[in-house]
Amino acid sequence: MKIVVAYKWAPNPQDADVRPDGTVDLSRAKAAVSEYDPVAFELARRLADATAGEVIGLSVGAASIDTPLARKAALSRGLDRLVLVADDALADADGTRLAAVLAAAVRAIGDVDVVLAGDSSIDVAAGQVPLTLAGELGWLGLASVSRVEAADGGLVVERDLPGGTTVLAVAGPVVLAATADAVVPKVAGMKDILAAAKKPTEVLALDGLDVPAPGATLTTLSTAKPGGGDRQATVIDGADPAAAAAQLVGALRQAGAL
Amino acid sequence: MSAEEPDFDVIVVGAGPAGAVTAYLLARQGHSVVLIERGEAPGAKNLSGGVLYGRVLDEVFPGFADTAPVERRITRHVTTFLTADSSVSIDYAGKPLAEPVNAVTVLRAKFDPWLAERAEEAGVFLMPGVRVDELLTEPGPDGVRQVVGVKAGDDELRARVVVAADGVNSYLARSIGLRPKPPEHHLAVGVKAVVHLPRQVIEDRFAVSGDEGAAHAIVGDCTLGIGGGGFLYTNAESLSLGVVLRLDDLIKKGRTAIEVFEHYTSHPVLAPYLRDGEILEYGSHLVAEGGLEMVGEVVSGGFVVVGEAAGLTINSGLTVRGMDLAIGSAVAAAKGVGEALAAGDTTATGLAAYRRHLDESFVMADLRTYGRAPAFLERDRMYGAYGELAAGIFHDVFSLDGTPRKHLAAVARGALKRSRVSVRDLISDGWAGVRAL
Ligand SMILES: Cc1cc2nc3c(=O)[nH]c(=O)nc-3n(C[C@H](O)[C@H](O)[C@H](O)COP(=O)(O)OP(=O)(O)OC[C@H]3O[C@@H](n4cnc5c(N)ncnc54)[C@H](O)[C@@H]3O)c2cc1C
Numbered sequence: 001m002k003i004v005v006a007y008k009w010a011p012n013p014q015d016a017d018v019r020p021d022g023t024v025d026l027s028r029a030k031a032a033v034s035e036y037d038p039v040a041f042e043l044a045r046r047l048a049d050a051t052a053g054e055v056i057g058l059s060v061g062a063a064s065i066d067t068p069l070a071r072k073a074a075l076s077r078g079l080d081r082l083v084l085v086a087d088d089a090l091a092d093a094d095g096t097r098l099a100a101v102l103a104a105a106v107r108a109i110g111d112v113d114v115v116l117a118g119d120s121s122i123d124v125a126a127g128q129v130p131l132t133l134a135g136e137l138g139w140l141g142l143a144s145v146s147r148v149e150a151a152d153g154g155l156v157v158e159r160d161l162p163g164g165t166t167v168l169a170v171a172g173p174v175v176l177a178a179t180a181d182a183v184v185p186k187v188a189g190m191k192d193i194l195a196a197a198k199k200p201t202e203v204l205a206l207d208g209l210d211v212p213a214p215g216a217t218l219t220t221l222s223t224a225k226p227g228g229g230d231r232q233a234t235v236i237d238g239a240d241p242a243a244a245a246a247q248l249v250g251a252l253r254q255a256g257a258l
Numbered sequence: 259m260s261a262e263e264p265d266f267d268v269i270v271v272g273a274g275p276a277g278a279v280t281a282y283l284l285a286r287q288g289h290s291v292v293l294i295e296r297g298e299a300p301g302a303k304n305l306s307g308g309v310l311y312g313r314v315l316d317e318v319f320p321g322f323a324d325t326a327p328v329e330r331r332i333t334r335h336v337t338t339f340l341t342a343d344s345s346v347s348i349d350y351a352g353k354p355l356a357e358p359v360n361a362v363t364v365l366r367a368k369f370d371p372w373l374a375e376r377a378e379e380a381g382v383f384l385m386p387g388v389r390v391d392e393l394l395t396e397p398g399p400d401g402v403r404q405v406v407g408v409k410a411g412d413d414e415l416r417a418r419v420v421v422a423a424d425g426v427n428s429y430l431a432r433s434i435g436l437r438p439k440p441p442e443h444h445l446a447v448g449v450k451a452v453v454h455l456p457r458q459v460i461e462d463r464f465a466v467s468g469d470e471g472a473a474h475a476i477v478g479d480c481t482l483g484i485g486g487g488g489f490l491y492t493n494a495e496s497l498s499l500g501v502v503l504r505l506d507d508l509i510k511k512g513r514t515a516i517e518v519f520e521h522y523t524s525h526p527v528l529a530p531y532l533r534d535g536e537i538l539e540y541g542s543h544l545v546a547e548g549g550l551e552m553v554g555e556v557v558s559g560g561f562v563v564v565g566e567a568a569g570l571t572i573n574s575g576l577t578v579r580g581m582d583l584a585i586g587s588a589v590a591a592a593k594g595v596g597e598a599l600a601a602g603d604t605t606a607t608g609l610a611a612y613r614r615h616l617d618e619s620f621v622m623a624d625l626r627t628y629g630r631a632p633a634f635l636e637r638d639r640m641y642g643a644y645g646e647l648a649a650g651i652f653h654d655v656f657s658l659d660g661t662p663r664k665h666l667a668a669v670a671r672g673a674l675k676r677s678r679v680s681v682r683d684l685i686s687d688g689w690a691g692v693r694a695l
Contacts, residue, residue, distance in 0.1 A: 012298060017538065028538070030299050068378060069299065069386065189413040190294070193385050194265070 001053035001150065004109060005044045006102050006117040006133065007074060009065035010034035013122055022225035026123055031064065033073050036118035038185035039178045043148055044116045045078035046183070051150045056109060060085040060101040061093075066203060075196035076188035082199065083109060087206040094218045095129045097211075102129070103136035104209035114155065115175040119143065130177035140170065143177040262416055266290045266383070267599060269408055269417040271390045271430060273300035276565025276584035277423030278373035279318055283592030285380040289599060292415065293374065293382050294408070296389035301370030308366070308491050308498040309473050311582040312359045314620070318589065319376065323359040327368040329493035330471025332361040334464070338527065340478035345527045351465075363471050363491050363498065364581075365452065367539075393420060393434055393561070400605050404559030405434065418604045419595050420561050423588075426544045428567030436558050437569075442506040444548030446486060446573070449519040450500030453535035457495050463531055464492050475577065480522045484508055488522050489578070490531060496538060497531070499523065502545055502578055515542060545578065546571045550625045557613050559606045564591045570621060572628045583621045590615035 015029035033041075044055045057079040059065050066086035075082055085105055090098070106112050115137075120127035127143070134141025146165065147158035154171040160179055188196075234251055238244045252258045270281040273295035281293040297304075309332060315322050323331065334351040378384045390408045394416070398404030407416035422430040426445075431437040455463075464472040476488035485504035490497060501522050503515055523532060545566075546552055552569030556562060564570075565584030572579040594612025598604045616622055 014298075015302075020536075030302065032298055069384065073387070187411065188387065189411050190385060190388055190415050191413045193388065194292075194383070194415075197383065 001051040003044045004115045007037040008034040008121045010123045035122040036180045040116040041077040042185040057082040062091040072196045076192040082201040099132035104211045134175035141175045145176045146182045264416040266417045270421040272423035279588035281382045282377040285382045291382045295386045300374035301367045304366040329363040333470040334472040336474045338476045405561035422563045426566045445505045446545045446547045448502045451540045452538045586621035
C-alpha cells in the first residue's frame with residue numbers, strides 16, 4: 001500500500017505568546033511538525049508495516065519548511081521518504097490553495113492509495129485542508145478517524161463522531177483525517193534521527209505542478225479571542241500539596257465533574 | 259574500547275555555546291561529531307543575561323559581530339549602587355569599547371541556533387529534541403571504567419569521546435561521580451525577563467545610538483539585601499533584565515527569587531527604564547558561582563566536561579561571565595580531544611591534554627584572577643550598607659541645606675560614621691575587593 005502523510009511545518013505552540021487582550025501571537029514561535037500530525041505519521045507507519053507498504057511524507061509551504069532540521073524532524077517519524085513543495089509563493093497561502101498544491105503533489109507522486117493527515121493544524125486549526133484535498137483529488141474524504149486497518153485490499157476505518165463510533169469498509173483511494181488521540185505517536189529516538197538523515201527527500205518545483213489558479217482572495221479583517229464561556233476561574237493555593245489536592249477534588253465534585 | 263564500532267568519533271551533549279563550539283571545532287578537524295540537545299531547537303531552553311564578552315568568539319569566527327545575530331555592541335557600562343530611595347552610578351562610556359568588539363548583547367533564542375548552524379555547516383550531525391538520560395561505561399584499555407557512549411530512551415549511541423556540555427549542575431558529570439553536587443553557596447539563582455520596547459525609546463532612555471548599547475549593573479537595595487545583583491542590558495528592540503541571587507543567602511533570608519525580582523523591577527530607579535515595556539519572555543535558571551573553587555575534575559576516561567558544566571563562570575559582582583568562558587573551554591577541549599583522537603588514546607591520560615590547554619588559556623587565568631571574588635561577594639555589607647554609604651556621601655555633597663560645605667573627605671567620614679559600616683569593615687572589604695576583583 002502506498003501511503004502519503006500530509007503534514008504541516010507550523011509554529012510550536014510552546015513558544016506562543018498570549019497578548020494582554022487574550023489573542024495568541026505565534027510570530028516568534030519556532031516551527032515544528034504541527035502538534036496533531038504525528039498521530040497521522042504513526043497510523044501510516046502501522047498501516048504500511050501491516051501491508052508491506054511505503055510511507056511518504058508530504059508538506060507544502062514557504063521555503064522555510066525545507067531545512068535540515070525540518071527534514072529530519074519529519075523523516076525521523078517513521079517515513080520512508082519525503083516530498084516537499086517549498087516556495088515562498090506559498091508563504092501566506094490559505095487552506096484551499098495549500099490543499100490544491102497538496103493534491104497536485106499527490107498526483108505527481110502517483111499510485112497513492114491513502115492520504116493520512118492530522119485533524120487540523122495547530123496554527124490555523126480550521127480543519128478544512130484534508131477534506132478540501134479529497135475534493136481536489138476527487139477522492140472520498142473522511143474526518144474524525146480514530147482507527148484504520150488494512151482488510152482485503154481495502155481499509156476498515158473507524159470514525160469517532162459526536163453521535164457515536166462508526167466502522168466503515170472503504171475500497172478505493174481515500175483521504176483520512178485522524179483525531180488527535182487516535183494513537184499515541186512514538187517519540188523519535190536517536191537511531192530514528194540518524195536513520196532520517198539517510199532517507200531521500202525530493203523537492204518538487206511549484207511551477208512544475210499542475211495547480212489551478214486561486215479563484216478567490218482572502219484577507220483577515222480582525223481577530224478576537226474565543227469567548228471565555230462560564231469558567232469559574234477558581235485558584236487553589238498549592239503551598240500545601242495535600243490540602244490543595246483535597247480542595248481540588250472538592251471543587252470538582254461541587255461542579256459535578258466527579 | 260569495546261568490540262562494537264563507535265557510531266561517531268565524538269558525542270557532544272548540550273547545544274549551548276560550549277557544546278556548539280566544541281562540536282564545530284572538532285568537525286573542522288575532520289572528526290565525525292553528533293551534537294545532542296534536549297530542546298526542540300538549540301536555544302529553546304536557554305536563558306542568559308545576554309552580555310557576551312566577544313574576544314574569544316572572534317577568534318573562532320573572525321568578524322562574528324557582523325554576521326551573527328548580535329543585538330548591540332556595548333559602549334556604555336553603568337554601575338549603580340542603590341538604596342531604597344536613591345542611587346549612585348558610575349557611568350563609563352567609551353567608543354574604544356566597540357573596536358575591536360569587546361562585549362555584545364545576544365538573545366540566546368537566536369544566538370544558539372546560529373552557533374548550531376555553523377556546526378551543522380562544518381559537518382556536525384545536529385540532533386535536537388533528544389534528552390540524554392545516562393552515560394554508557396565499560397572497562398577501558400587501562401582497566402579503568404571508561405565512558406563509551408550515551409543512552410536516551412531505548413537507544414544507545416557510541417563514541418570514542420563524550421563531551422558533557424550540559425550546563426550548570428552537570429547531571430552527566432555527576433552521574434559517574436566525576437563532579438560532586440555543588441554546595442548551595444556555589445550556586446545562584448537567576449531570574450530574567452526580556453521586555454520589548456521600540457528601538458528609538460531604548461536609544462533615548464539609555465543614551466546610545468545605532469548599534470551601540472548599554473549594560474547596567476546594579477547592587478544594593480535592588481536585591482533586598484540578598485547577596486547578588488541586578489542587570490539591565492539593551493538589545494536591539496528589547497531589554498534583558500534580571501537579578502542573580504546567591505542561593506544560600508536567599509534561603510537564609512527566607513525570600514523567594516520572584517519576590518526579589520518584582521521588588522527590583524518596580525524600584526523607582528529601574529521603573530523609568532521599563533515604562534510601557536511589554537514582557538516577551540520570563541524565566542529562571544541556576545548559575546554556577548563558585549569561581550576557581552568550583553572547577554575541579556573535568557576529564558575522565560572517554561569523557562570531558564566543558565562550559566558551565568565544568569563550573570566555569572565568573573561573578574565579579576558587577577558582571578556575570580559564563581558564555582565567553584564556555585567558548586574558551588570549548589577551544590581548549592577541541593584541541594585536547596583532537597590530540598587524544600589523533601594519538602589513539604582517549605583514556606583519562608590521553609584526554610588530560612584538554613586540562614593542560616584549559617590551564618594555559620585565558621579561562622583559568624581569569625578564574626585565578628577573580629579566584630577570591632566569590633568569598634568577597636559573600637560579605638553581607640556588599641548588598642546593603644555600601645549603597646547607603648555611597649548615597650550618604652553624595653547626599654551630603656549635593657544637598658545644599660545651608661550648612662557650610664565640607665571637603666569631600668570630611669563628608670565621606672561623616673557619612674561613614676552614620677552608616678552601618680565600620681572603618682575596619684571598609685578597610686577589610688576594600689583590601690579583599692582589590693585582591694578579588
Ligand atoms: C540570569 C542569568 C544571567 C546570565 N548572564 C550572563 C551574561 O550576561 N553573560 C555571560 O557570559 N553569561 C551569563 N550567564 C551565564 C551563562 O548563561 C552560562 O554560563 C552559559 O550559558 C554556559 O554555557 P554552556 O554552553 O556551558 O551551557 P548552557 O548554555 O546551559 O547549555 C547547556 C545545554 O545543554 C542542554 N542539555 C542539558 N542537559 C541535557 C541532556 N541531558 N541531554 C541533552 N541536552 C541537554 C540544555 O538544554 C542546554 O541547551 C547568565 C546566567 C543566568 C542564569
